[in-house]
Amino acid sequence: MSYFSDEHPLKQSCGRLEDLRKANFAPDLxxxxxxxxKVYAHRIILAARIPALEESLARPGGSLSWTSYSQSAVEALLEYVYTGKANISQDNAQNLLQMAKSLQMDALEEWCIQFLVESINLAHLSDLWLLSQDTKSDIMQDSCLSVMRRIFDDFVSTDLFASLSPAALLQLIDSDDLRASNEEAVLQAVLGWKKRLSMPVGFSTRFCGIPFCPLTFR
Structure with a gap:
């Protein structure tokens, strides 16, 4: 038996497949x-690249309902599906992370987290903290806590600090990396946190973050 190799195997056609998708060439999904x-795609490509969708896509007809996500974010996800390359930006990273988590796309999830943690600052710390809770990302949560500790004196005046659960507050302050001006500042911050919540320290709060929207097929 002899084996022969095509000059242009399928793995080298990813870019062409993406061009055909963008041109809406023979979509069936x-x-x-x-x-x-609405965005159009090819179910055989999605079934091959996203195993979590394989069973659903095997059923004839129907459509994917991803109505919680913008067209640009879905297009970015499909570009990754078709080409293996992800174009992650501040505009789409959070949506991409939620979709990747829901669809069990581990590599894309890891890339989104890496992108987001590299750009955490006080301006969008709240969004990323809530996102870390919704996606159960320990890496992102730890990165957020690290930023909170680094800018502690500024952070304690934010609504996010006031909304921290007792467990999260303990994680925040029980660290050698906490950069507070002095111990008195930490004590006053904790007392202020307790006063603003108007509840005993042992009471457990529930986060009300960015809703984690599953991707459904119908």
């Missing part, structure tokens, strides 16, 4: 996205 917009 409709994806409903935010604001009633």
């Amino acid at each position: 409709t994806i409903e996205v935010l604001n009633g917009q």
